[in-house]
Amino acid sequence: MNRIVVSQPIHAEVLETLRAAGEVVMNPGPEPWAAEVLARHLRDADGWMAFMTDRIDAQVLAAAPRLRTVACALKGYDNFDLAACARAGVLVSFVPDLLTEPTAELAVGLAIAAARHVLAGDQAVRAGFAGWRPAFYGTGLHGSTVAVVGLGAVGRAIVDRLRGFGCAEILGVDPRADHPGVRATGLRAALAQAHYAILAVPLMAETRHLIDDGVLGAARPGLVLVNVGRGSVVDEHAVVRALDSDQLGAYAADVFEMEDWNLPDRPRAIPAALLNHPRTVFTPHLGSAVRRVRQEIEMRAADNLVAALSGRPVPDLATPLQP
Template sequence: MKTQPRILVTNWVHQATLQQLALLGDVDANETRMPWPREEVMRRAEKADAILAFMPDSIDARLLARCKRLRVVACALKGYDNFDLDACTQAGVFVTIVPDLLTEPTAELAVGLAIGLGRNIREGDALVRSGRFDGWRPVLYGTGLDGSVVAIVGMGHVGRAVAQRLAGFGCRMLGVDPSAETPPGMIRVTLHRALEMSDVVIVCAPLTPASRHLIGNDALARMKHGALLINVGRGSVVDESAVLAALETGKLGGYAADVFEMEDRALSDRPEAIDERLRTHPRTLFTPHLGSAVTRVRQAIELRAVDNIADVLEGRRPRDAINEPTQPLAKAG
C-alpha cells in the first residue's frame, strides 16, 4: 500500500488551507500563532514530502540533510532570501514562491506609513488618548505628500504599485532601479540624486548581497535634512544602526518600517532584536510585517502555495518554481 505524502505546515494557516492540504496527504500543522523553534521544525521535517513555509523559516543545507523525502518547499511569501536555493537545488527540492498576491497590500501599507509618519499620526493618537487634548492647538505640524518629492528605491512589482497609488497625491516621483524600467509619470535617477532631492524615500528593494545596507551612513548623509525614510522591502536593505544615529542627530526626520534586520535569518550576523532606542524613538512608526496581512490576501497566498505542493505531489513541475533541481520528482514518498 502506497504511503500517503506528509505535508509539514510550519506556521498557522486558515482552516480552508488545511482542508485543501488534507486532500493531498497527511498534514502536520502548527496550529498556534507562534513559530516553532528551529530544532522542532527540523525534527518534524525529517518525514515530510512537502513543507509549507513562511517568513520565520530558514531552509538550508543542515535542515535538508535530514529530509530524505522532501520534494518541495512551498513558500507563502515573495521574498525568499531566507531560503538557500543552491542547497535545495542540489538536494533535488523545488522551491516555490507566491510572486504577485502580496504586491497590492504591501504598496497600500507603504503609502499608509508615509502618511502616518509625515502627519504625526502616532503622536496625535497619543495626545488624544492622554486626555490632555482640549481642542485645536497649533501643534504637530508635519509633512504631507502633496507638493513633496518622493523617491521609490526598487521598481519591481511593489515599487511600481506604490507609484500607482501615489499618482493621485500631487507629489513628484523619482524612480531608482538600474535594472527596471521607470513607469510613466516618474523620473529615473541614480540613488545618490534621489537621496539629495527627496522629502520622502520609500524602500521597496529586495535583499541581495548588493542591496544589504544600501541605505546606510553614506546614503543617509546624502538625504535632505529632515527627510523621511520608509522601508517595506527587506529589513537589512536599511542599516538600522545608521538610521538610529541619523534620527538622534536630527538629520533624518523620521523612520517607518514594516520589515526589520532581525527577520533576515539567512544572515548570520543579523541583530537578534530591534534596538530598544530605535523602537522607542519618538520619530519612528512601525508595523509588525503587515504588508500582506489582509485576510482575503493571506488566504489566497496560502492556497497558491498549496497549488504548488499539489503540482509536485502529482508529478508536475510547480507553477511558481524559482529553481530547477536535478530529478526532483523521482523521490519516493
C-alpha cells in the same frame, strides 16, 4: 502516503486542499516551532509549506531526506538557500504577486503616519484633548518629491498609488527597471532631492545596508524614510544616528534586520534606541496582512505544493529541476 508539514496555522479551506494530497502536520501557532521540533517533523516529510519565520539551508535539507518540495507562502524567499535546494533536488515555489497591492497600500500609509505625526497625535488625544492647538505640523505628500527605491512589482504599485496624491515629482531608483512617468535617477541624487523615500528593495548581497551613514548624510535634511522591502536593506544603527542628528525627519518600517534569518550575523533584536525614538512608526510585518489576501496566498502555495507532489508543473517554481 505523502506527509506534508505546515509550519504556521492556515485557513480551513487550504488545509482541506492539502489533506487531499496527504497527511498534514500543522503548527497550531501562533508561535513558530522551535528548531528541534520543526526538524523532527521534517525528518519524514515529503512537502513543506513554509512561512516568513522559516529558513532552509544545507543542514536543514540533510535532516529531511524525503523532502521533495517547499512551498513558500510568501514573496521574498531570501531566507531560503535555493542553490542548496537545487542540489538536493528539492523544488521551491513562492507566491509572486498577491502581496503587491496590500504592501503598496501599507507603504503609503506608513509614509503618511510618519510625516503627519499620527502616533504622537493619537497619544496627545488619549492624554486629554482640549481641542485644536497649533502643534504636530508635518509634511504632506501633495506637492512633495517622493523617491521610490526599487521598481519591481511592489515599487511600481507604490508609484501608481502616489500619483493620486498630487506629488510634485516621483523619482525612481532602480538600475534594472523603469516605470512610465517616473524620473530615473541614482540613489544619492534621489535622496538629495526627496522629501520622502520609500524602499521596496529585495535583499541581495548588493543591497544589504544600501541605506547607510554615507547615503543618509547626503540626503535632504528632514527626509521621511519608509522601508517595506527587507530590513537589512537599511543599517538600523545608521538610521538612529540620522534621527538623532535631525538629518532624518522620520523613519517608518514594516521590516527589520533581525528578521533576515539567513544572515548569520544578523542582529537578534531591533535596536532599543530605534524602538524608543519618538520619530518612528513601526508595524510587525503587516505588508500582506489582509485576511482575504492571506487566504489567497496560502491557497496559491498549497496549489504549488500539491502540483509538485503529484509530478505536475509547478506554476511558481523558484528552483530548476536540476542543480
